[in-house]
Amino acid sequence: MKSMPLGMRAHHWALYLLLLACNAWAFYIPGYSVTKYNDDQPVPLLVNKIFSDHTQLQYAYFDLPFVCPPSGRSHGGSPFGSGQSISLNLGEVLRGDRIMTSDFQLIMGKNVECQSLCTAKVSRADVKWARQLIEENYAIEWIVDNLPGATSFVTVDRSRRYYASGFKLGYREISPATGQPRYFINNHFTIVIRWRSASDGGKVIVGFEVYPKSISADGRKDDGCPKAVHKDSEGLCLYIAPDMAHLKEKYGGLSYVPEDDEEDDGATLDIPYSYSVYFREEKKIEWANRWDLYFTNQEGGSMTHWLAIVNSLIISTVLGVTVLVIWSRTVQGDIKGRGDGAMEERKMKGQTRRKRPQDSKNEGLLEGADVEHNADLSSDEEGFEDTSGWKLLHGDVFRVPAYNGLLAPLVGSGMQLLFMATGLLALSCLGVLNPSFRGGFVSVGMGLFVFAGLFSGYFSGRLYKTFGGSAWRKNTLITAILFPGLAFCLVFILNLFVWAQASSTAIPFSTLVALLALWLLIQVPLVYLGSYVGYVRASPWEHPLQTSAIPRQIPPQPWYLRSPAGPLLAGSIPFAVLFIELLFVFKNLWQDKSGYYYVFGFLSVVSVVLLVTVVEVTVIATYSQLCSENYHWWWQSFVTGGSSACWIFAYCIWYYMFKLHITGFVSTLLFFSYSFLACAVYGLLTGTVGFLAAYAFVRRVYRYDLARISCSVKTGTDYIETSVP
Secondary structure, three states: OOOOOHHHHHHHHHHHHHHHHHHHHHOOOOOOOOOOEOOOOEOOOEEEEEEOOOOOOOEEHHHOOOOOOOOOOEOOOOOOEOOOEOOOOHHHHHOOOOOEEOOOOOEOOOOEEEEEEEEEEEEHHHHHHHHHHHHOOOEEEEEEOOEEOEEEEEOOOOOOEEEEEOEEOEEEEEOOOOOOEEEEEOOEEEEEEEEEEOOOOOEEEEEEEEEEEOOOOOOEOOOOOEOOOOOOOOOOEOOOOOOHHHHHHHHOOOOOOOOOOOOOOOOEEEEEEEEEEEEEEOOOOOHHHOOHHHOHHHHHHHHHHHHHHHHHHHHHHHHHHHHHHHHHHHHHHHHHHHHHHHHHHHHHHHHHHHHHHHOOHHHHHHHHHHHHHHHHHOHHHHHOOOOOHHHHHOOOOOOOOOOHHHHHHHHHHHHHHHHHHHHHHHHHHHOOOOOOOOOHHHHHHHHHHHHOHHHHHHHHHHHHHHOOOOOHHHHHHHHHHHHHHHHHHHHHHHHHHHHHOOOOOOOOHHHHHHHHHHHHHHHHHHHHHHHHHHHHHOOOOOOOOOOOOOOOOOOOOOHHHHOOHHHHHHHHHHHHHHHHHHHHHHHHHHHOOOOOOOOHHHHHHHHHHHHHHHHHHHHHHHHHHHHOOOOOHHHHHHHHHHOHHHHHHHHHHHHHHHOOOOOOHHHHHHHHHHHHHHHHHHHHHHHHHHHHHHHHHHHHHHHHHHHHHHHHHHHHHHHHHHHOO
16 A cells, blocks of 8 residues: 555545544533523523422422412414423433423513513412411522522622522511411512523523512503512412301300411412513623622632641641651661661671681581571561560551451442542533532432443452452442442432421432432442453552561550540541531532532542541551551541541531521421431441551551561671681
């Protein structure tokens, strides 16, 4: 085949680069597709759910009996009628989203002063539930162009505006006449759509604001709209007057008749709903930055994030210096001192034996040969004689730990979680996972966790083989079922409580079946494949020393090695690294559910420093344990690495008692159960990191120790050989 001319090859390379550029432009990051609208084009408004910062229970918007039910009619040429469910990803379903089409009609560029929606007839029981939801501070979430409807706020100096996702279902006030609380429901919504012109034509939406208002049902127009939409007016109170005749009949001739009897006697309350729509041009906000308004209220914490990083770096640096001192001065100094001592000892023996040939040459030769023979046979053992501390454990330091059939699966699960967490943080920092990719964090996390079954099986199988285990299929089954099975059982039991509350937080049965299929049909085979490679194909990790037949007796240990207080104290240091950033994570996760945690760059830096700190703390604790002649470091290193999870769970308890206002048994159960699950995930991850760090440290120390001793023994032997006549 003739070679291609240079010009032709250049053209081919140019074509390849052009195709590559086309592929790069075609690459799609979820949530970043631009939707453009022309004038008089319908803009769909989707309804989702109601949520509260005071409870963990959410409800689908159309499940509320006191709102306008979907009519089923299609609007704006859409093939779907109102009430049609929108396809959701796994993350959206797990976070309680229930997105549906609505009867709201929004036409790009067309302002609507008032449009009647419906009049809902509400029973006494429904009024009572509406009052309870308002008491618990529930907010409504609608969606336009993938933007959640927001409540707009302005800073005190009016220099900045920021959004809070969602708007209030209603409000509560105290009656000046009776002193009793009264509840008002918001039944008129002023919708403001902010747009700007796109560079290549059309309009893009950069803001979606909702201003709710409660307007009485009295004095309305024939079309159902209030006469004064934008003026102050009396609100619609959620109250149905009691039927005194019915109550007197029910309670007979009693002198006291309770007016708050909630028995459903057929009485209803009419709640008219209406809305206004306004389109406003916004030239200051770019489409790519339209989510910034949801984060503006968090910018004040940037300095705190930097302080968290500085705090973590200081702690990690101090521990790093301690580890360097242990390695460079203590460990290497002990090895060097013992090696020089071994050499000097052999010099003295050589000089002593050189005096003996004065009486008999043959006897001297025999004595010299005996010295050489003994040096060759006991080189390793003599190197560890007359020592103390960790140097005495050369025959026991790699002894197989108790319950190693459980330790290997736990380490495998920890590697699986480590891979998932690393992938999530990396994708979040790159912008692939962002608030516009609704449910993406959970969906991608589940995918990474399932795929990481390969790593779980590999590390579990290889560690199990290193421990000398033979039933590797049993170990594979434990690895594949232990953590995912316990997590699934916990979620299923919690789901029963949430199902009883008819909340959208409950995971649908079909989703549970899908999760079960992901676990059993995809993850379990991946764990088996990884375990096959780790146990059958790969060789076990080699240890530099042989284990003696008889275990060494462990001397009395200090208090911090005899009780759980030692690992707990060690775990307080990683918790101190993570504590400040936890304030922001907890605030966005539990207090401000309408907000979005976005500072993944700070969180990634803190996470890296956290893992480094866990490594340093575990190495120091392991070295202290070995110096106490305690060779049971395997489980101790795992527990020490994950012990900061106990501090995080204690922080969850404190946060619940002093920062949250969660009410109800089910919400409390959900909070502590999910907190426990999150702490278990964290403990497995950091425990695995600590175990692997201690394992590498011990192997490195004793391998380096053995090499130095062998070198010293050989040097002494050479001296002896040259000294014998």
